[in-house]
Amino acid sequence: MEDLYSLLGVSRNASQEEIKRAYRRLAREYHPDLNRGDREAEARFKDIARAYEVLSDPQRRRRYDLYGDADISPAAERGFADFTSPFGDIFDLFFGRGRRDREWAPRRGSDLTWRLTLTLEEAFFGTERVIEVPRHRECGSCSGSGLEAGYDLDLCPACGGEGRITSTKRTAFGTFTSTSTCRRCGGRGGINTHPCPACGGEGTLFEAERIELKVPAGVDDGDRLRVPGKGEAGSGGGAPGDLYVVMEIEPHPYFERRGEDLYGRIMVSVAEAVLGTELEVELLDGKEKLKVPPGTQPGHVFVIRNKGMPMLRGGRRGDLYLELMVEIPEKPSHEEKRIFKELARLQSRNGNDRKCLVPREADGA
Ligand SMILES: [Zn+2]
Ligand SMILES: [Zn+2]
Known part of the structure; x- marks a missing residue:
């Protein structure tokens, strides 16, 4: 077996960069596309590629240096995509854009993710939205084959239509096939010499597609809506992936959502807190009457059952929590001052029994 270093024309102590440069130069020189019908060049090209495969990997290069074991098979069996990845630009050049990642087995397209921003109201009622998602979809002109109408693939000269190449290597440890x-x-077994004019032979088109979404009532931040078949197109006849629409709910000016429950705050005047009042609270879906009993303390939480967010499954709703705040006038009018002074006189306690600290058990409940 020919020495891998001499195949690339480099010395045994060449740097990784020198090896890479040598490989690129030789690969261009001996590439089958530039040497059509030249069997010798083709064999040479394969040898160069194998030498590079081993020497470009520091671990395998070291093993080769120590034992002369080229260890061709594992990486080779990983196939075309893995093999080409470290020097994709060369294969871009020779095989055309996009081809290098394709193995000719049906492969499902990848899934796509789309973030959809909704208001709390939209999440509450559910909504319909149209989004424009840029994605690869199957080319309609060639149904994904990439071929111009009326043409078929030419038999691949490298593998004779097999799609696979078997090689035998003799090493210090024996013969490896x-x-x-x-x-x-x-791996397709054929070469496309008449690419479809619509897609340039790719079999897919990259376009923004309008997709209508029905967002159900009750969706929450981070919920995912699956739209089957609207991900990236598959290859080799594989099915397209799915589109996942991820919900992002905008903060609401008045309500905070925690699970299915809603939290808000209401404000009354000092007099209303003392005397009690009836409020009309504007909810997401209409008005709700709320009775504030006389003497309600600031921080009191009113719980209104079944007035929170709708649940995605089942007709139930969460609860609404409203915390009472009492508005203290920052700039009372003359009249208000007079009345508050009167109140202060009425409520005054003499210095001795004035207690401003609140016992802890009085709080809470
Ligand atoms: Zn082939
Ligand atoms: Zn096409």
Whole structure:
């Protein structure tokens, strides 16, 4: 077996960068696309690629230096995509954009994620939205084949239509046979010489697609809505992925949502807190009458059952919690001052029994 270093024309102590440069130069020189029908160049190209595969990986290079074990098979069996990844630009150049990541087995397209911002009201009532999602979809002109109408693939000259290439290597440890995906055709067994004019042979088109969404009532921040088949297009006849719409609920000026429950605050005057009052509170879905009994303390929480957010499944609703705040006039009028002074006189306690600290058990409940 020819020495891997001499295959690339570098010395045994060449740096990784030198190895990479040598490989790129030779790969361009011997590439089958530039040497059509030249069997020698083709064999040479394969040898160069194998030498680079081992020497570009520091661990495998070290093992090769120590034992002469080229260890071709594991990485080769990982296939075309893995093999090309460290030097994708060369394969971009030779095989065209997008081809290098494709193996010719049906592969499902990847899922897409889309963030959808909703107001609390929209989350409450549910809504319909139209979004425009840029995605790869199957080309309608060629139904994803990438071929111009009336044409078929040409037989791949590298693998003879097999889609796989079997190679045998003799090493210090014995003979290794490895089968790898054909790099020329990506395992497809054929070459597309008449690409579809609509998609340029890709089989997919990248476009923004209008997608109508029905957002159900009760969705919460982070909830995901699945739209089947609206992810990226599959390859090799594989199904498209799904689109996941992730809900983001905007903060509301008056209500905070915790699970299915809503929390808000209401404000009354000192007099209303003392004498009691009836309020009309504007909720997300209409008005709600609320009785504030005389003597209600600041911080008191009114719980209104079944007035929170609707639940996604089942017709029940969460609860509404309203905390009472008492407005203290910052700039009382003359008349108010007079009345408060009167009140102060009425409520005055002589210095001795004045107690401003509140016993802890009096709080809470
Ligand atoms: Zn092939
Ligand atoms: Zn097409």
